[in-house]
Amino acid sequence: MPDKNLIVAFGGISPEHEVSVLSAMQVMSSLEESSYTIIPLYITKSGRWLTGELLKDLSEYKDIKKLEESAVSCAFVKDDIGRTLLKEQDKGGLFSKPQAFPVYAVVCAFHGSEGENGAFQGVCEMFNVPYTGSGVLGSSVGMDKVKAKQLCEANNIPVTNSLDFYESDWEKHQDTILEEANLLGFPLVVKPATLGSSIGVRKVESQDDLIEAVETAFRYDAHLLVEEAIHPLMEINCSVLGTAENCRASVCERPLGSTETLSFEDKYQSGGSAEKGMASADRVIPADISAELTDTIRTMAVHIFKTFDAAGVARLDFLVNADTEQVFFNEINTIPGSFSFYLWDKSDLNFTQLMEELIQIGIQRHQAKNGRIRSYETNLLSEKAAKGIKGLKGIK
Ligand SMILES: Nc1ncnc2c1ncn2[C@@H]1O[C@H](COP(=O)(O)OP(=O)(O)O)[C@@H](O)[C@H]1O
Ligand SMILES: [Mg+2]
Incomplete structure (x- = not known):
């Protein structure tokens, strides 16, 4: 049986780069005893693709410059029988021949930007390799807060009232927007429409604050969302696992913030440790809410997961008015921090089992895609070639 090379892809040009490194470390250590051969694929902050055993060791990331020099550049390539390989580029050493690993599946352990917004998923589609998590569509719509709200609204999922505008609108029509x-x-x-980790997110009480917050947020994104603040706010998250055709909800969690708006520090730096990742942030699991509210949120979470055509594991975040218990969709995280394993080990799966299930879902989706007719034999090109370039007029 050939090696089942499991590529663990992480890092990337994203404000959540470091969080992604932590998630990948958890993945790699949880699968140490598995039947897979784990191959790291680390994308640096400048976008280089690197591989090598040393990328499995968190302590190596203390000196990124040295790490980048010692790791090996790599890329996906197709071999002459159509397999996709993760191929090392020239190692430089006389005795170190570059290796090439046939790809069994890819674990997408990115957070934010191109690793989570469908771009990397698109690379996997182009190379026709199985990968974990949502496909291109769910990933990209999920990453855009404005489009995500519009999709929810169209499917009767409650969202907060809001407005959105581009930087050019702000320059021309600031008065109308205000x-x-x-x-x-x-x-x-x-x-900001497409960021995460609370970057550029600010609650404002006055018009002056609003102008300042808008101008700050435009440093991160050209498209902004301004929405009504829920008060008193209770945040509840719920994770969903599976595919749009067959999925289930986890227990709910209530994250605790030191301020009403959860900040980057609340999420990742409040007593968090590397091995535990997101699990050690302050949270109440299961959320201390009524059975009725729990039910409403879990049902809504499954409905949203299906609406986004999500796959693998996603975390659905809700804003709840603590007085009225009115529930609003806030966002979908298609690659949640630590794969939200801490919501599943309270349900029925430990981290390793969750990863195994995510890989299996990726493989099933890949098989389903490849089991359909994907190309169509025609003699269009030979006909067109016979007519020459003029024959192309009016095509399509
Ligand atoms: N409409 C709102 N009312 C009150 N607080 C909000 C609202 N939207 C977001 N927040 C607070 O801001 C935090 C970050 O916003 P969120 O939309 O989740 O962005 P991110 O993708 O950066 O996590 C939330 O966790 C919540 O604490
Ligand atoms: Mg959030």
Whole structure:
């Protein structure tokens, strides 16, 4: 039986680069005893693809410059029988021949930006390799807070009232935008459309604050969302595992923030440790809410997962008005921190079992895709070639 080379892909050009390194370390250590041969694929902050055993060791990341020099550049290539390989590029040494590993499956352990927004998933599709998590569509819509809200609204999933605008709108029509914002009513929350980890997110109480927050947020994104703030706020998250055709919800969690708006520090730096990753952040699991509210949220989470055509594991984050218990969709995380394993080990799966299930889902989705007719034999090109370039007029 040939080696089942499991590529663990992580890092990337993303504000959540470091969080992704931690998630990947968890994945690799959880699968140490498995039947897979684990091959790291680390994408640096400048976008280089690197591989090598040393990338499995968290302590190596203390000196990134040295790590980049010692690791080996690599790329996906197709061999002459159509297999996809992760191929090392020239190692430089006389006795170290570059290796090439046929890809069994890819674990996408990125957070944010191109690793989570469908771009890397698109690379996997192009190379026709199985990969964990949502496909291109779910990943990309899930990453855009404005598009995600529009999709929810169209499917009767409650969202907060909001407005969105581009930088050019702000330059030309600031007064109109401020008027609309006043109509929504303060306090408001300003968010970049496509970022995560609370970067650029700010709750504002006045028009002056709003202008300042908008201008800061434009440093991160050209498209912004301004929405009504929920008050008093209770945040509840729930994870969903499976495919749009067959999925189930985990227990719910109630994350605790030191301030009302969860910050990057609340999420990752409040007593978190490398091995535990997100699990050690402050949270109540299962969430201390009524059985009725739990049910509403779990049902909604499954509905949203299906609506986004998500796959693998996703975490659905909700904003709840603590007085009225009104529930609003906040966001879908298609690659949640630590794969939200801490919600599954309270349900029925430990981290290793969760990873095994994610890999199996990726393989099934890949088989389903390849089991369909994907190309169609025609003699279009030979016909067109016979007619020459003029024959192309009016095509399509
Ligand atoms: N409409 C809102 N009302 C009150 N607080 C909010 C609202 N939207 C977001 N927040 C707070 O800001 C945090 C970050 O916003 P979120 O939309 O989750 O962005 P990110 O993708 O950066 O996590 C949330 O966890 C919550 O604490
Ligand atoms: Mg969030």
